[in-house]
Amino acid sequence: MNNYKFDTLSVHGGYSPEPTTHSNVLPIYMTTAYNFDSVEHARSLFALEQTGNIYTRLQNPTNTAFEERISLLEGGIGAVAASSGHAAITMALLTLCSCGDEVISSSTIYGGAINLLGKTFDRMGIKVHFADMDDLSTVEAKITDKTKAIFAEAIGNPKADIADIRGLSEIAKKYGIPLIIDNTFATPALLRPIEYGADLVIHSATKYLAGSSTVMGGAIVDSGNFKWKDNPRFPEFNTPDESYHGIVYADACGNAAFITKVRTHILRDIGACQSPFNSWVTMLGLETLSLRMKKHSENALKVAEFLQTHPMVLSVDHPALPGSKYYRLANEYLPDGCSGVFTFEIRGGREAGAKFCDNLKLLRIVANLGDTRSMVSHPATTTHSQLSDEQLLAAGISASTIRLSIGIEDVDDIISDISAALDACK
Ligand SMILES: Cc1ncc(COP(=O)(O)O)c(C=O)c1O
Numbered sequence: 001m002n003n004y005k006f007d008t009l010s011v012h013g014g015y016s017p018e019p020t021t022h023s024n025v026l027p028i029y030m031t032t033a034y035n036f037d038s039v040e041h042a043r044s045l046f047a048l049e050q051t052g053n054i055y056t057r058l059q060n061p062t063n064t065a066f067e068e069r070i071s072l073l074e075g076g077i078g079a080v081a082a083s084s085g086h087a088a089i090t091m092a093l094l095t096l097c098s099c100g101d102e103v104i105s106s107s108t109i110y111g112g113a114i115n116l117l118g119k120t121f122d123r124m125g126i127k128v129h130f131a132d133m134d135d136l137s138t139v140e141a142k143i144t145d146k147t148k149a150i151f152a153e154a155i156g157n158p159k160a161d162i163a164d165i166r167g168l169s170e171i172a173k174k175y176g177i178p179l180i181i182d183n184t185f186a187t188p189a190l191l192r193p194i195e196y197g198a199d200l201v202i203h204s205a206t207k208y209l210a211g212s213s214t215v216m217g218g219a220i221v222d223s224g225n226f227k228w229k230d231n232p233r234f235p236e237f238n239t240p241d242e243s244y245h246g247i248v249y250a251d252a253c254g255n256a257a258f259i260t261k262v263r264t265h266i267l268r269d270i271g272a273c274q275s276p277f278n279s280w281v282t283m284l285g286l287e288t289l290s291l292r293m294k295k296h297s298e299n300a301l302k303v304a305e306f307l308q309t310h311p312m313v314l315s316v317d318h319p320a321l322p323g324s325k326y327y328r329l330a331n332e333y334l335p336d337g338c339s340g341v342f343t344f345e346i347r348g349g350r351e352a353g354a355k356f357c358d359n360l361k362l363l364r365i366v367a368n369l370g371d372t373r374s375m376v377s378h379p380a381t382t383t384h385s386q387l388s389d390e391q392l393l394a395a396g397i398s399a400s401t402i403r404l405s406i407g408i409e410d411v412d413d414i415i416s417d418i419s420a421a422l423d424a425c426k
Contacts (some may be wrong), residue, residue: 105117
């Protein structure tokens with residue numbers, strides 16, 4: 001499959017008609033368990049002497065097809081599906097960190113992830129330091145002997161700020177720390193972080209991968225490029241895992257050490273596995289990923305250009321607009337488009353923001369993004385409402401910030417709707 005190009009992999013990656021039924025389309029294997037040929041067969045599967053299905057918490061053929069497709073699209077060596085984006089982030093970090101360890105995260109990430117990292121991980125004794133990743137020196141300054149990961153979103157939620165993945169990767173490599181990029185907004189159709197040095201890629205498949213606000217999902221993709229063997233930061237990869245037959249991941253699994261440990265240790269224990277049905281729906285979404293991402297990106301840029309001309313708009317934060325702080329990075333990393341999500345500041349603060357949202361007819365007020373339907377949200381009262389004023393400021397969000405997730409409808413209809421709603425606020 002590796003020889004095929006992106007759009008072919010989007011349709012065929014991970015599945016070809018299986019030999020029993022010759023089903024043309026990937027079947028949904030709604031089963032929790034699998035028959036073993038014999039006790040010896042079961043033993044060898046559990047001992048990782050051969051690969052095969054054991055139990056759906058660990059693997060399932062429909063999930064496997066999704067894992068192979070997303071891995072091929074990202075240019076990785078393997079993936080693990082998860083029940084949500086948060087499940088993927090949690091399992092990736094728990095594979096790397098124990099109590100007392102540290103992570104450096106961008107401060108401009110999804111508000112729910114700021115809570116997860118800053119509060120829930122903190123309760124487990126894993127300290128997450130938030131950094132302004134526009135200034136790479138602040139990232140390097142926060143590295144200690146305990147740092148186990150650097151985490152950023154390729155395109156930040158909601159401000160559509162762009163991570164300098166190459167720069168972050170140079171720092172991460174210098175200290176032997178894996179760089180994790182959440183590629184939910186860009187998707188591999190617009191950006192493949194591994195090509196710029198990311199070691200691990202995370203997805204909320206709930207968004208553009210599934211694409212129509214139908215199912216929750218997540219994925220962790222391993223580049224296979226990180227050196228786990230004899231890395232002093234990661235004794236857990238270089239000493240026997242007593243919970244799994246004494247396996248030493250860096251020795252037994254080579255460059256697949258991480259993604260194997262995610263499955264055999266953390267997915268096994270945490271249990272945040274994906275539903276085969278949700279993987280199947282996500283596979284349908286992936287078939288049209290690049291078509292959709294192109295249209296989302298084109299529509300969003302046209303809407304951003306329109307907003308710049310409207311008197312009710314104070315500013316527009318879209319990275320592909322020439323005035324944007326991220327224009328250079330957008331050209332470097334996202335020449336084919338920057339997805340459908342961006343923000344703008346409305347004149348008149350919270351009150352005008354609410355009036356604008358309430359006056360939209362085509363765009364829906366929804367706590368989600370990455371849908372074929374255009375949607376609006378007010379981060380300060382929804383997705384980022386748990387953040388302190390200080391955290392909101394660090395994430396670049398104010399009471400008058402409006403987030404748009406532009407769909408694939410006719411852009412003239414989207415602009416008419418937004419224009420009428422803005423006029424109603426005058
Ligand atoms: C960039 C990003 N990553 C992760 C998540 C979490 O994903 P999920 O809602 O599927 O748990 C979100 C949710 O909005 C997100 O925007």
